[in-house]
Every structure is written in structure tokens, then in C-alpha cells.
Amino acid sequence: xxxxxxxxxxxxxxxxxxxxxxxxxxxxxxxxxxxxxxxxxxxxxxxxxxxxxxxxxxxxxxxxxxxxxxxxxxxxxxxxxxxxxxxxxxxxxxxxxxxxxxxxxxxxxxxxxxxxxxxxxxxxxxxxxxxxxxxxxxxxxxxxxxxxxxxxxxxxxxxxxxxxxxxxxxxxxxxxxxxxxxxxxxxxxxxxxxxxxxxxxxxxxxxxxxxxxxxxxxxxxxxxxxxxxxxxxxxxxxxxxxxxxxxxxxxxxxxxxxxxxxxxxxxxxxxxxxxxxxxxxxxxxxxxxxxxxxxxxxxxxxxxxxxxxxxxxxxxxxxxxxxxxxxxxxxxxxxxxxxxxxxxxxxxxxxxxxxxxxxxxxxxxxxxxxxxxxxxxxxxxxxxxxxxxxxxxxxxxxxxxxxxxxxxxxxxxxxxxxxxxxxxxxxxxxxxxxxxxxxxxxxxxxxxxxxxxxxxxxxxxxxxxxxxxxxxxxxxxxxxxxxxxxxxxxxxxxxxxxxxxxxxxxxxxxxxxxxxxxxxxxxxxxxxxxxxxxxxxxxxxxx
Amino acid sequence: xxxxxxxxxxxxxxxxxxxxxxxxxxxxxxxxxxxxxxxxxxxxxxxxxxxxxxxxxxxxxxxxxxxxxxxxxxxxxxxxxxxxxxxxxxxxxxxxxxxxxxxxxxxxxxxxxxxxxxxxxxxxxxxxxxxxxxxxxxxxxxxxxxxxxxxxxxxxxxxxxxxxxxxxxxxxxxxxxxxxxxxxxxxxxxxxxxxxxxxxxxxxxxxxxxxxxxxxxxxxxxxxxxxxxxxxxxxxxxxxxxxxxxxxxxxxxxxxxxxxxxxxxxxxxxxxxxxxxxxxxxxxxxxxxxxxxxxxxxxxxxxxxxxxxxxxxxxxxxxxxxxxxxxxxxxxxxxxxxxxxxxxxxxxxxxxxxxxxxxxxx
Numbered sequence: 001x002x003x004x005x006x007x008x009x010x011x012x013x014x015x016x017x018x019x020x021x022x023x024x025x026x027x028x029x030x031x032x033x034x035x036x037x038x039x040x041x042x043x044x045x046x047x048x049x050x051x052x053x054x055x056x057x058x059x060x061x062x063x064x065x066x067x068x069x070x071x072x073x074x075x076x077x078x079x080x081x082x083x084x085x086x087x088x089x090x091x092x093x094x095x096x097x098x099x100x101x102x103x104x105x106x107x108x109x110x111x112x113x114x115x116x117x118x119x120x121x122x123x124x125x126x127x128x129x130x131x132x133x134x135x136x137x138x139x140x141x142x143x144x145x146x147x148x149x150x151x152x153x154x155x156x157x158x159x160x161x162x163x164x165x166x167x168x169x170x171x172x173x174x175x176x177x178x179x180x181x182x183x184x185x186x187x188x189x190x191x192x193x194x195x196x197x198x199x200x201x202x203x204x205x206x207x208x209x210x211x212x213x214x215x216x217x218x219x220x221x222x223x224x225x226x227x228x229x230x231x232x233x234x235x236x237x238x239x240x241x242x243x244x245x246x247x248x249x250x251x252x253x254x255x256x257x258x259x260x261x262x263x264x265x266x267x268x269x270x271x272x273x274x275x276x277x278x279x280x281x282x283x284x285x286x287x288x289x290x291x292x293x294x295x296x297x298x299x300x301x302x303x304x305x306x307x308x309x310x311x312x313x314x315x316x317x318x319x320x321x322x323x324x325x326x327x328x329x330x331x332x333x334x335x336x337x338x339x340x341x342x343x344x345x346x347x348x349x350x351x352x353x354x355x356x357x358x359x360x361x362x363x364x365x366x367x368x369x370x371x372x373x374x375x376x377x378x379x380x381x382x383x384x385x386x387x388x389x390x391x392x393x394x395x396x397x398x399x400x401x402x403x404x405x406x407x408x409x410x411x412x413x414x415x416x417x418x419x420x421x422x423x424x425x426x427x428x429x430x431x432x433x434x435x436x437x438x439x440x441x442x443x444x445x446x447x448x449x450x451x452x453x454x455x456x457x458x459x460x461x462x463x464x465x466x467x468x469x470x471x472x473x474x475x476x477x478x479x480x481x482x483x484x485x486x487x488x489x490x491x492x493x494x495x496x497x498x499x500x501x502x503x504x505x506x507x508x509x510x511x512x513x514x515x516x517x518x519x520x521x522x523x524x525x526x527x528x529x530x531x532x533x534x535x536x537x538x539x540x541x542x543x
Numbered sequence: 544x545x546x547x548x549x550x551x552x553x554x555x556x557x558x559x560x561x562x563x564x565x566x567x568x569x570x571x572x573x574x575x576x577x578x579x580x581x582x583x584x585x586x587x588x589x590x591x592x593x594x595x596x597x598x599x600x601x602x603x604x605x606x607x608x609x610x611x612x613x614x615x616x617x618x619x620x621x622x623x624x625x626x627x628x629x630x631x632x633x634x635x636x637x638x639x640x641x642x643x644x645x646x647x648x649x650x651x652x653x654x655x656x657x658x659x660x661x662x663x664x665x666x667x668x669x670x671x672x673x674x675x676x677x678x679x680x681x682x683x684x685x686x687x688x689x690x691x692x693x694x695x696x697x698x699x700x701x702x703x704x705x706x707x708x709x710x711x712x713x714x715x716x717x718x719x720x721x722x723x724x725x726x727x728x729x730x731x732x733x734x735x736x737x738x739x740x741x742x743x744x745x746x747x748x749x750x751x752x753x754x755x756x757x758x759x760x761x762x763x764x765x766x767x768x769x770x771x772x773x774x775x776x777x778x779x780x781x782x783x784x785x786x787x788x789x790x791x792x793x794x795x796x797x798x799x800x801x802x803x804x805x806x807x808x809x810x811x812x813x814x815x816x817x818x819x820x821x822x823x824x825x826x827x828x829x830x831x832x833x834x835x836x837x838x839x840x841x842x843x844x845x846x847x848x849x850x851x852x853x854x855x856x857x858x859x860x861x862x863x864x865x866x867x868x869x870x871x872x873x874x875x876x877x878x879x880x881x882x883x884x885x886x887x888x889x890x891x892x893x894x895x896x897x898x899x900x901x902x903x904x905x
Binding site for chain 1: 660663664667668670671672673674675678679681682685689
């Protein structure tokens with residue numbers, strides 16, 4: 001045999017490997033293939049092992065039989081693993097890519113990657129190899145880490161964080177992006193993992209990544225920072241200390257919608273923790289600028305912008321006041337009107353938070369025409385949790401003074417709230433929220449036309465408040481007294497069955513005291529009979 | 544003694560008398576004694592009773608006084624208390640009045656200033672309106688921009704389509720499909736086709752070698768700084784009126800490629816680069832640099848050893864080998880011109896090789 005023939009064999013071998021890896025990587029892009037790949041038959045595994053003559057593979061076969069032979073799973077996994085150590089860079093990269101795609105699919109496969117001891121060699125080569133390989137390896141880490149905190153912890157235990165952080169310093173934006181992405185996915189699970197990411201020194205480098213010109217890199221880095229900041233005030237403070245807020249505030253006006261989404265989400269994650277952080281976000285002069293995002297075409301930009309405003313407003317009355325003064329409430333109300341479903345939710349909650357702080361702020365919400373919008377949400381939204389939020393917000397708006405309650409009552413919201421409370425289809429949370437809202441509003445409401453329908457169709461626990469309001473208003477208002485009789489309210493009140501000595505009975509008595517005895521008797525239930533009896537027993541005077 | 548004797552004489556009678564008397568008394572003694580006791584007891588009883596009565600009277604007086612004293616004292620306390628409560632009630636009422644006034648004043652002035660609140664709410668609604676308007680405007684602007692971009696893209700697409708379908712243009716002899724002879728007006732596409740330039744054949748793309756040579760860099764900068772139109776500027780434009788140069792001349796001037804000077808056009812490290820390239824080529828060809836010498840002529844492989852004179856540190860002696868003054872200058876000077884080393888100008892090198900409009904050699 002000549003030298004050339006020998007070389008040809010090797011060449012064929014290499015070609016076959018490449019092809020195998022490429023095919024697996026390609027197959028892994030389709031979800032329907034994953035099952036098959038996952039359950040690849042053990043015989044096929046051995047056959048291919050023989051075909052490719054992978055001594056490393058055989059070695060691994062003999063070394064750790066237990067994890068995969070009994071269930072016959074992780075077939076492709078075991079094949080790909082030695083290929084990660086291949087001498088040819090292309091094969092390595094493609095193997096990593098295939099692994100990443102497999103691990104991306106579900107957490108079983110990701111766990112198989114972890115159990116197969118693939119991570120340490122990935123991490124090792126992450127530091128050594130060229131940029132393509134780095135990208136692929138970071139992709140695998142990301143795909144593994146995204147499923148559960150345990151898997152992410154496994155990645156951290158391999159010491160991947162340090163190498164990923166080194167990758168953040170790479171020249172290639174693609175590598176940076178992949179590393180930032182992996183770090184973000186690791187940090188998003190819980191506070192400990194985020195703390196580990198922070199301890200690895202990722203934050204300053206992520207901040208540098210934000211300042212890069214590539215939009216994709218910016219996006220990923222901002223999202224990673226948002227994931228880090230979302231867990232605890234300390235982590236958010238760390239992120240803020242790295243000077244993120246100024247950069248984020250500048251990027252709000254970026255035309256790229258996806259970047260805007262991430263930026264707004266990051267800002268809201270920072271602002272949500274404490275008053276100080278929220279004030280720092282406000283001090284970056286985001287205010288009139290964020291409002292333009294509420295008019296964006298992208299729905300999620302709108303949602304995140306409202307979330308940001310909500311997170312700022314919820315802390316103190318002063319911050320809410322600032323938002324009101326900047327016209328934020330009006331913008332949010334417009335935004336609520338222009339979208340549907342879950343995107344409305346943060347806006348609705350914002351109105352509730354602002355109104356809950358003080359009566360002046362609630363008044364500001366009312367004059368910004370927030371109440372009609374909320375009642376619209378209440379009636380037209382199909383989902384219970386949004387309705388519950390709207391009910392909650394309305395309750396907070398109406399609970400301050402009679403003026404507020406009147407503003408809520410004139411939009412005809414109370415019957416809707418009552419029907420939500422009474423409906424058996426509405427969730428428990430919605431029932432509780434709407435009941436509370438009704439109670440809060442009723443206790444301040446002196447607008448009798450709105451109260452009157454409640455006399456007829458309210459359950460006793462709400463009727464109590466309604467009658468109480470009547471008993472407070474009627475003694476002082478003669479016109480209302482007259483109207484109360486003519487509209488049949490007094491009759492209805494007489495019909496109410498109240499236990500003697502209860503609060504309801506007291507209220508009824510105080511209402512009755514406002515009227516002459518005859519009329520009260522006239523409207524009492526058994527009066528006609530007694531009258532007839534009197535007719536019967538009456539002896540006419542006969543001359 | 545006489546007395547004694549007398550006494551003694553009398554003692555008998557005395558004794559008798561004594562006895563007699565005693566015996567007389569003894570009869571009444573008990574009775575008398577009882578009576579005396581009775582009298583005594585009565586008397587004593589009266590006496591003690593009187594005393595007790597006296598004592599009682601006195602005690603009553605004392606008690607009366609004491610009780611009166613205590614009662615007065617308590618009365619004092621009660622009166623004081625009543626006075627105090629009355630006073631306090633009054634004070635409280637007054638304090639409430641004062642507080643009421645003050646609190647009303649303070650709240651109205653500082654906390655709940657009705658007019659201030661009105662004004663504030665008005666201001667808020669004004670800001671709201673302003674913000675709403677501004678946002679509306681912003682959104683409108685965005686929409687307009689988007690629409691414009693859309694239109695432009697569509698226009699471009701249609702243009703491209705027209706250029707692609709340029710072959711459907713009607714000629715003088717044969718009407719195209721958009722120019723049906725049975726219709727009054729031609730289709731708008733026909734006009735578009737008339738305006739469009741047909742697409743040129745796509746040149747096979749040459750894979751450009753990536754290099755960091757200066758000339759490439761210059762080429763790329765020139766591409767960036769000069770507008771490169773895909774199609775040539777129109778030829779048949781009318782001449783502008785006025786003392787202007789010919790359009791083609793101006794356009795040529797405008798769009799002529801960058802011609803850097805020789806000094807700039809050649810990279811400064813051209814030599815090293817060329818050397819590296821050569822090395823690369825040689826490496827690729829993989830030919831041994833050393834001369835291949837057969838064993839038969841091994842002796843030729845010997846290195847040339849210069850003589851001592853020539854290999855001196857100060858160089859070879861020039862004396863006798865070089866002449867510093869020429870004796871026959873005419874021999875070297877001829878009437879021919881020098882030949883240029885630098886490359887000739889393009890214009891001159893192409894002179895006589897180009898064709899004029901008429902097809903004659905210029």
C-alpha cells in the first residue's frame with residue numbers, strides 16, 4: 001500500500017466524521033427528530049462506534065457504562081462527546097453546535113449533557129479555541145443552563161463563569177454575544193446564581209458590551225443585566241454601581257424595538273427593588289422620553305414601558321406625583337386604550353398604585369380620564385386577572401372621598417363590579433378584589449342614583465353598606481328623601497329582612513326615622529292586610 | 544395608876560356592856576348591812592349612770608364636732624373638684640374653639656388649599672393634554688416615516704420589476720403586452736418600462752481576496768466617498784444654456800476614479816510584503832532553496848575563498864583598478880535622448896490606440 005492510500009483512509013474517516021456531525025446538527029434543528037436522536041438505539045451506537053473507530057468513544061463506553069447503557073438513552077450524546085475532542089476544528093464546532101441544539105430542546109437532554117461530563121471539556125476548550133468554537137461552546141452552556149437552576153448550578157460548578165467572563169473580553173462581537181447570553185441564562189434562575197455571575201466580575205464587562213455598536217450584542221447584554229438585577233436589591237445595586245443606568249437611559253430612544261424592550265425591562269427590574277434605586281432611575285432623566293415608548297408600534301415595548309413606570313410609581317407618593325406631573329398617567333391611559341390583553345395589565349396596575357397613594361393623586365387619575373378607561377377594561381377584557389387588576393385600581397381610586405367615589409360611580413362601574421362579584425365564573429381572586437372595591441367605593445359614595453340599584457340586587461353583606469350610606473345621607477337631604485320614596489327605595493328597605501339588633505337593622509331604623517310614621521307603615525309589607533282588617537272591623541255609624 | 548385601877552374596875556362593866564351592845568346590834572346587823580348595800584348599790588348605780596350619761600353626752604359632742612369637721616373637709620374637696628371640672632370643661636370647650644379655628648385655617652392654608660388644588664388639577668390636565676398631543680404627534684410622525692419608507696421600498700421593488708421585465712417594452716413594430724392596440728391608453732406599466740433601464744447581465748462574482756494592501760483600502764474608501772451609480776449618467780441630456788463645459792466632460796471629471804500619486808499608491812511596506820508573498824509562494828511550491836548538486840560535481844560545492852587582499856577589512860585597494868578621470872568624454876556622449884525610467888502618462892501611452900466617434904484612429 002502506498003502512502004497515498006493510507007492517507008486516503010484517514011481522509012475518508014475525517015470526511016465521515018464531518019458529515020456525521022453536520023447531519024446530527026442539522027437533524028437537531030427539527031423538534032420531531034429529537035426523540036429519535038435521544039432514543040437512538042444502543043446497537044446503532046455501537047455500530048457507529050465501530051464504523052467510526054472511535055477509540056475514545058470505546059474508552060468512554062468501558063469507563064462509565066452505568067449512566068447510559070441501561071436505559072439506552074443519550075445515544076447521540078455519547079457519540080458527540082468524543083467528537084468534541086476531535087483534532088479537526090470544524091468537527092469540534094459542529095459537534096458543539098449539535099450538542100447545543102439537543103440540549104436546547106428539553107431538560108432531559110440538557111441533563112444528559114451534564115451527566116455525560118461534557119461540560120468540563122467544553123469549559124476547558126472555551127478558553128483555548130478559536131472564536132467559532134467559543135461561540136458554539138457558549139451556545140451549549142446557554143442551552144444547558146436555561147432549563148433549571150440545578151443545571152445552571154452544574155455549569156457554575158464546572159467553573160464556566162470565569163471562562164465566559166473572559167469570553168466577554170473577546171474581540172469578536174459574536175463570541176461576546178454568546179457569552180453574555182449564557183451568563184444571562186445562568187443568572188436568571190435565582191439570586192445565588194446571579195450572585196455567582198456577579199462575583200465572576202461579569203457586570204463591568206457587560207456594561208462595556210452595552211456600549212458596543214452591534215445591536216444584537218447590546219440587546220443580549222442588556223437582557224443579561226436585567227436578569228442579574230431582578231433578584232434582589234443588592235444585585236440591582238451592584239448593577240447600578242457599574243454605571244448602567246446612564247447608558248440604558250440613552251438607549252431608550254434607539255429605533256430598534258427589541259433593544260428597547262430589553263432596555264425598558266432592565267430599567268424596571270432595577271427600579272422595582274427600592275425607593276433609592278427607583279429614584280436613581282428617575283434621575284437619569286428618563287421621564288418625558290419613556291412616554292414616547294408608550295406609543296411604540298411594538299406591543300412589548302409598550303408593556304415594558306408601562307411596567308417601568310409602574311415600578312417607579314409604586315414606591316412613594318412623591319415618585320407617583322412626579323409621574324403625574326410629567327403627564328405619565330395620561331400617556332399610560334392612552335396606551336391602555338390602544339392595546340389589548342396582558343399588555344394593559346401594568347398600565348392598569350400603575351393607575352391603581354398612583355391612586356392608592358393619596359387623594360390628590362387619585363383625583364389626578366380621575367381628571368386624566370382614567371376611570372372610563374378602567375371601566376372599559378373591566379367590561380371588555382376576557383381574562384380574569386386583568387379584570388381583577390382593574391377592579392383593584394377602581395377600588396383604590398374611589399375609596400378616598402365622596403367626590404372620588406362619585407367619579408367612579410357615574411361611569412356605571414358599580415353594577416359591573418357587582419356582577420363580577422356575584423358571577424360564579426369569575427375566579428376567587430377576582431371576586432375578592434371586586435368585593436373589596438365595591439365596599440371601598442360604597443363606603444364613600446353619596447351619589448344616590450348609583451346606589452339605588454344596589455338595593456334590589458345586592459347580597460346582604462353589600463346591602464349593609466348601601467343602606468348605611470342611605471341612612472347617612474337621607475337625614476340631611478330633603479330632596480333625596482322625596483326621591484327615595486318615589487323611586488320605591490323606601491318600600492324596598494321595608495322589605496329587607498334584618499335581624500333585630502344588627503347593624504343593618506340600625507341603619508334601617510335610622511332611615512325610617514327620617515319619614516313620618518304613616519308612610520313607613522304604608523310601605524311595610526303586611527300593611528294592606530291590617531288595613532283590610534280594620535275595614536272589616538269598622539262599624540259604620542248608622543243613623 | 545389610879546386611872547388604870549379605875550379602868551380595871553370598870554373593865555368588867557365595859558366588857559358586859561360591850562357584849563350587850565354587840566348582841567343587840569347583831570340582831571339588826573345583817574338587815575342593816577343588806578339595807579346599806581342596797582342603798583349603796585342604788586346610789587352607786589345612779590352615780591355611774593350619771594357619769595356614763597355625762598360621758599355619752601360628751602362623746603356625742605366630740606363626735607359631732609369631728610364629724611362636722613370631716614364633712615366640711617369632704618365638702619371642700621367635692622366643691623373643689625366640681626369647680627375644677629367645670630373650669631376644665633369650659634377650658635376644653637374654649638380650646639376646641641381655638642383649635643377648630645386654627646386647624647381649619649392651617650389646613651385651608653397649607654394642606655388642603657381648595658384653590659391651589661383646583662389649580663394643580665387644572666395644571667395636571669393641561670400637561671396631560673400637552674403630553675397627549677405631543678405623543679400623538681410623535682406617533683403620527685413615526686407612522687408617516689414608516690409609510691414613506693414602505694412606499695419607497697415598494698417603488699424600488701416596482702422599479703426593479705420594471706427593469707427586469709424591460710424586454711416586454713413595445714417597439715415601433717410590435718406592441719408589447721402592456722400596450723395593447725385595442726385599448727385607448729397604454730398600461731401604466733408601459734410607461735414605467737419606458738423609463739426603466741434594462742438590467743445588465745450579472746457578472747460572475749469574483750471572489751475577492753481579502754488583503755490589507757493600501758491600494759485596496761484606497762479602493763474601498765473611494766467606493767465610500769464617491770457616488771457610484773450602477774448605470775452610467777445619461778448621455779442624451781440637453782446642453783445647458785450658458786458658458787458651461789460639456790456635460791460629459793464634467794461628469795467624467797466628477798466620477799473619475801481616484802488616482803493616487805505613485806508615492807501614495809504603492810504601500811510603504813511593499814517590499815516586505817512582496818517578500819512575504821514570495822516566501823508564501825515558495826512555501827506552497829515547496830521547492831528547496833538550496834541548489835541541487837549532484838555528487839559527481841561535489842568538488843564544485845566548495846566555497847570560494849577570496850584572497851587576503853580582497854578580504855581585507857578596509858576593502859580592496861582601488862589604486863590601479865579604477866580611473867577617476869576620463870580622458871575621452873566624446874566616446875560616451877551621444878546625440879540620442881535619455882530613456883525614461885518612470886512609466887509614461889496614460890494619455891500618451893493610449894494615444895493613437897483609441898477610436899473616435901467616427902471610428903477613426905485619433
